[in-house]
Amino acid sequence: MTEKLLVPDIGDFENVEVIELLVKEGQEIKKDDSVITIESDKSSVEIPSVFSGTIKSINVKVGDKVSKGDLILNISSSNQTSASSQDVPKNTENLIQEAENSLKKNEEKSLSNQNIKREKEETIKVVNEGDIDPLETSEWLESLSDVIEKDGNQRAHYLIKELINKAYMEGANIPYTQNTPYINTIPVSEEKKSNGDQNIERRIRSLIRWNAAAMVVRANKKFPELGGHIGTFASAATLYDVGMNHFWRAKNNKFGGDLVYFQGHSAPGMYARAFLEGRLNEKQLDSFRQEVNPGGLSSYPHPWLMPKFWQFPTVSMGLGPMLAIYQARYMKYLINRGLIKDEGRKVWAFLGDGEMDEPESLGAIGLAAREKLDNLIFVVNCNLQRLDGPVRGNGKIIQELEGIFRGAGWNVIKVIWGSYWDQLLVNDKTGHLVKTMNETVDGEYQAMKARDGAYVREKFFGKYPETKELVSSLSDKDIWRLNRGGHDPHKVFAAYEKASKNIGSPTVVIAKTIKGYGMGKSGESVNTTHQTKKLDVDDLMYYRDRFDVPLTDQQVKNIEYYKPDQNSPEIKYIKERRLQLGGFIPERTTFAKPIKAPPKNIFDNMKVSTGQKEMSTTMALVRMLTNLLRDKNVAARLVPIIPDEARTFGMEGFFQKVGIYAHEGQKYEPEDSAQLSSYREEKSGQVLEEGITEAGAMSSWIAAGTSYTNHDIEMIPIYLFYSMFGFQRIGDFAWAGADSQSRGFLIGATAGRTTLAGEGLQHQDGHSHLMASTIPNCVSYDPTFHYELAVIFREGLKRMHEKNENVFYYITTMNENYPHPAMPKDKSCEEGILKGMYKIKEFNKYKKTKIQFLGSGTILREMIKGAEILQKEYQIDSEIWSVTSFNELRRDGLEVERYNLLNPDKEPKKSYVEKCLGKTEGPILAASDYMRMNSDQIRPYVNKSFYSLGTDGFGRSDTRKNLRNFFEVDKEHVVTYGLSVLAKEQLIASKFAKDAIKKYKIDPNKPMPTKL
């Protein structure tokens, strides 16, 4: 039967233009295939068919204006309900099903585990001075013990929750604490034991500790300026070792590998281990922090400098935690989209307790819980110190973090006390030990570990007669041996084991350690530990003895490394453990296949004139993305990332077309479900709609941009943001993205100080290109016309994703609508666009006086208009150059200048700028919608008088016309300044400039815009 396909509800738009017909009469189509593209002045969307069948007639043509209910085409419906293009492929569906089944099973298992009956423990009578009726208290507690024994933890938890609810309903409105007592989360009875050889593991750990310290001390002995850290790894050695020996699975041809974010300044420990593993040699250890010559070891994890070793740059604190969260989330995204298999891979992130002060460290933990990232494990090494002193001298960082993470919905595992405390806690019948633990603040805990056993006996156990009594039979040495949880491999193993098995939420292991553990007087638990990089002979002897490193006194004096023989049990063990876990960690490899760039003509529709039709470059970009979604090689690999700005950029059409990623799908019918651009969330959705978090969106971009190495699949992230909230807001992430060798596009939309009218000071970007220019592998462009954008974008796809160059693109797009000319026929045009400039127009009527205009972004249009006036009214000729990238021109200039200076006897090379402008006539006036410094960048490479206009100063809200007048970049100022420049160069009389100043009512006494 014949069906009529009508224009659906397209939101608030009426009379929207048809810009593409995607089907032909007689064509066989499936339901959901797109049939036409329509475009308003804000966005373009494809309209899908709601029927399958053969098209009988098409009722619209390109250029028609349509509204809701208009007939698009008639179709003879085949009544088949074919699979929607958005359906999850069969194998993915199976995969997801499998994952869900195993999830369910594991959930059941974990519930039943909690119901395991335990031997009844003696009720601990909690000491509480405020207890007005201890008998009543103990009755309640006993009842609770009975419930736990009879019905298990879940039931007890349920009852407590009900009690709290009841209290709340009765008006007892006291918030329930997020904290548990200051003891380990995992009871001794539930600790899973490691099957490793503890003696050998301790020996290995000791050697790693020694070699890590030795490499820092040796480097600083040679060059004291090099620096380095010993205390941090000393505190974290056990935390890393247990992971390396038992948990972290490497990438190999059978498995994708766990991803471990190492704490930046614990790097020496990772090198020391790699040395024992045979991956690094002594010479390399000796070139720690000396990276200028090949083979040196990076101070910190920097993939740019050690691309086969480090995966994640983490030393700028706070980036690691966020990057890890979004990495874990992105891993689930790839799984849910059917692009990688679910292999139960994990993301581990090692963080300092001081680092948790960074807003970024905690800023995304809500997302991790909300998205149930049970593939994510944070390990916070709470050595209670940061660089200057205690993290929370007057409080307890572990408790603070527990509350924050638990409140956010994380699974929290505290590892506070080592095994030597177990018996004391069992003997703590009165609860005074736990009370003392709760009452002691971190400043005291730190001070105790900087002293000795006698001091701990007096200051800690001496607080109450009951605790004093508890340790009366222990010697001071025994007391000193009471270890912290993070230094006890059994406790750490049990915590990691539980963390790895947790389902439905991310886990944070909060481990208590000692900064500078084992460094003795030279740096154990003292405020200066962080910066200790030299150890004298006595300290070294102490360190050797403390960890039983088999070195003679003389070898210690020489600060020799220690590496046992290849056939020693230690080396065999370490290798065997890693073999079991699939290989070495960290290691950076890639087996991703390049993506074939789309054909050269993919953006051909961008190379023709738009005629009278006006369009913004943002819209042009969105159109191009829509084209890319039709390219079979590229479509699935695009990762559009938007922080709550899709509608601003006219991208709402993507919601229906490819869906918004939502790990739980869509549990509600969206308010706008009847509309074409309805808000569609889907488990296999492609768009990452991040919410209002530029840092989060950038973290996603980095995760996707490094997919080729971390997941062996090349992806194309395109992150669109308000240009002002890009580099300025998240510049440090951009730097980390560059270090990580991320590939992808950053789009600074609504760019330009005077182009984003109305929004004002905090929105108007006049400097992001300068910030982009600071990143060596960031290629940046400020195009004016659609064809420039098309050429740049396709080249970016080719360079990054087909040729796998480790660069990334920053492109600004604007929201100003204007007509776009056809691409000039000149063959060199494309090359010029990519190199940074090409001649777009020439006025050559009078052949008397000439000026060269260099314009960028929307200001190029002001220059073209200004040049027209100059020609018409002042008989001045000009050449107009479209500068797509002052940044790229400068890079070329720098390189050429350097070559010429270093090769004084050779024929000098010419910079591209010089090639373009060298033989031209007249002075140069350059302008952009950015600070003058943007165009000034090329001044040294032009042997001509050079002047620039720009938008230096605070932005403000007004119309584009008024803003351009204020910043002196409108056509009137182009004319006036042009005349003035020519007068200064003595090419014309000054009266013309004076006249123009008067004519255009320019106030020469107006202060510089920077002062207003």
Ligand SMILES: Cc1ncc(C[n+]2csc(CCOP(=O)(O)OP(=O)(O)O)c2C)c(N)n1
């Ligand atoms: C963003 C940032 N700010 C400052 C520093 C300098 N810095 C390096 S380590 C450090 C102290 C770290 O303390 P913590 O996180 O507790 O780590 P620990 O060494 O104690 O394990 C500081 C301030 C940095 N690396 N990054």
Ligand SMILES: [Mg+2]
């Ligand atoms: Mg610390």
